[in-house]
Amino acid sequence: MVKTAILTTAFILLASATLAETVAELHEKELNAIDSNNDGFLSKDEFNTFSDYAFQAMDEDKNGTLGLEEAKPFLDIKQFQNVDRNNDRFISRSEYDQQMGDDFLAADQDGNGQLD
Numbered sequence: 001m002v003k004t005a006i007l008t009t010a011f012i013l014l015a016s017a018t019l020a021e022t023v024a025e026l027h028e029k030e031l032n033a034i035d036s037n038n039d040g041f042l043s044k045d046e047f048n049t050f051s052d053y054a055f056q057a058m059d060e061d062k063n064g065t066l067g068l069e070e071a072k073p074f075l076d077i078k079q080f081q082n083v084d085r086n087n088d089r090f091i092s093r094s095e096y097d098q099q100m101g102d103d104f105l106a107a108d109q110d111g112n113g114q115l116d
């Protein structure tokens with residue numbers, strides 16, 4: 001659960017505009033939004049594009065790191081500490097990318113490099 005925290009967060013972030021929808025519908029819509037070539041799969045490239053978008057959206061003061069305040073609406077303190085690997089109370093871009101990479105690998109259960 002903790003491992004996929006950021007991915008889940010990112011999905012929530014993307015979905016927040018359509019809160020009224022059911023969870024199942026949201027999932028479908030999010031996937032469609034991220035799946036830019038509409039082949040029904042989420043490639044690593046598509047995932048990276050989305051991951052970049054999510055980081056920019058969370059980084060309100062655009063200083064390239066996520067502080068506790070910026071991450072708070074999306075991550076609880078345990079999840080935050082888990083991603084903040086050097087414990088400096090900021091999620092740097094490389095810590096974020098590392099976590100997103102792990103999330104992608106964890107979600108890609110058959111290891112074909114795509115989420116389907």
Ligand SMILES: [Ca+2]
Binds near residue numbers: 038039
């Ligand atoms: Ca695709």
Ligand SMILES: [Ca+2]
Binds near residue numbers: 066067070
């Ligand atoms: Ca920031």
Ligand SMILES: [Ca+2]
Binds near residue numbers: 086088095
């Ligand atoms: Ca850090």
